[in-house]
Amino acid sequence: MSWTEERIEKLTKMWEGGSTASQIADELGGVSRNAVIGKAHRLGLKARPSPVKANDKTDVSASPAAPKVAKPATPAPEPKVAAPRPVVAAAPPAPAPAPRVAPSPAPEAKPASDAAPAAPQPRIVSVGPGGFLRQGPGDQQAPIPPAPPRRLVPARPSPEIADKTSLLDLNDRICRWPMGHPGEPDFHFCGEKVNPGFPYCVEHCGRAYQAQLPRGHRRPPPPMPFGGPRVR
DNA sequence: CCCTGATTCGC
DNA sequence: GCGAATCAGG
Numbered sequence: 001m002s003w004t005e006e007r008i009e010k011l012t013k014m015w016e017g018g019s020t021a022s023q024i025a026d027e028l029g030g031v032s033r034n035a036v037i038g039k040a041h042r043l044g045l046k047a048r049p050s051p052v053k054a055n056d057k058t059d060v061s062a063s064p065a066a067p068k069v070a071k072p073a074t075p076a077p078e079p080k081v082a083a084p085r086p087v088v089a090a091a092p093p094a095p096a097p098a099p100r101v102a103p104s105p106a107p108e109a110k111p112a113s114d115a116a117p118a119a120p121q122p123r124i125v126s127v128g129p130g131g132f133l134r135q136g137p138g139d140q141q142a143p144i145p146p147a148p149p150r151r152l153v154p155a156r157p158s159p160e161i162a163d164k165t166s167l168l169d170l171n172d173r174i175c176r177w178p179m180g181h182p183g184e185p186d187f188h189f190c191g192e193k194v195n196p197g198f199p200y201c202v203e204h205c206g207r208a209y210q211a212q213l214p215r216g217h218r219r220p221p222p223p224m225p226f227g228g229p230r231v232r
Numbered sequence: 233c234c235c236t237g238a239t240t241c242g243c
Numbered sequence: 244g245c246g247a248a249t250c251a252g253g
Contacts, residue, residue, distance in 0.1 A: 020236070020237085022236080032246070032247075033236090033237090034246055034247060034248080035245075035247085036246095037236095037237060037239095037246090038238095038244090038246055038247090039244090040237095041239085042244070042245080046237085046238080048237075049236095049237090
């Protein structure tokens with residue numbers, strides 16, 4: 001198996017979504033867990049709470065002595081400038097270790113720091129002949145002030161109501177989980193907002209991506225939407 | 233034992 | 244670049 005665009009993308013999303021390398025591996029198929037990890041590293045997207053990374057303490061003095069037990073396989077004396085591993089020192093509060101199968105929360109860390117609009121600096125603006133605002137040479141291009149002029153639309157918080165999500169309504173942001181059976185008059189799609197990185201909403205991700213039981217005794221019958229294909 | 237991710241190193 | 248082998252912590 002080669003790393004095609006799709007496979008790399010899936011790997012990336014799942015990896016960032018908190019899936020384990022094993023899950024990703026047999027989700028992709030044809031690759032081993034090691035292959036996934038190796039690829040992930042090569043892609044530059046590691047950095048995830050690893051069980052084998054002992055968090056280093058800030059207090060070096062209290063450390064008794066050299067805990068370094070380098071194995072003889074790599075006895076390189078390395079007369080270099082030291083600091084072979086510039087490990088990040090202060091990053092102990094690792095992000096929430098995502099649950100095994102439900103990477104849903106994806107808190108999307110928003111700094112949302114300063115820049116409070118509550119403190120508008122006095123700016124000098126003048127109105128031009130046509131009514132447009134004249135700007136100083138340094139401040140053309142306002143940050144991003146205007147409120148999104150979106151059009152109000154009757155909220156449709158849950159599927160079913162009013163219009164149903166048809167095949168034509170599908171896009172990358174709405175849940176594609178089928179509701180009903182194809183051919184039925186009321187067949188449609190879920191239409192909820194997707195769980196970022198997945199083709200389904202959070203709820204249906206839970207159905208689509210079942211808990212990965214330990215290898216060996218995995219549930220044979222894969223979950224199908226609503227009992228699966230209708231038998232006629 | 234199982235799991236995990238990290239790293240190494242021959243290909 | 245790839246991934247099996249290996250390491251190492253939980």
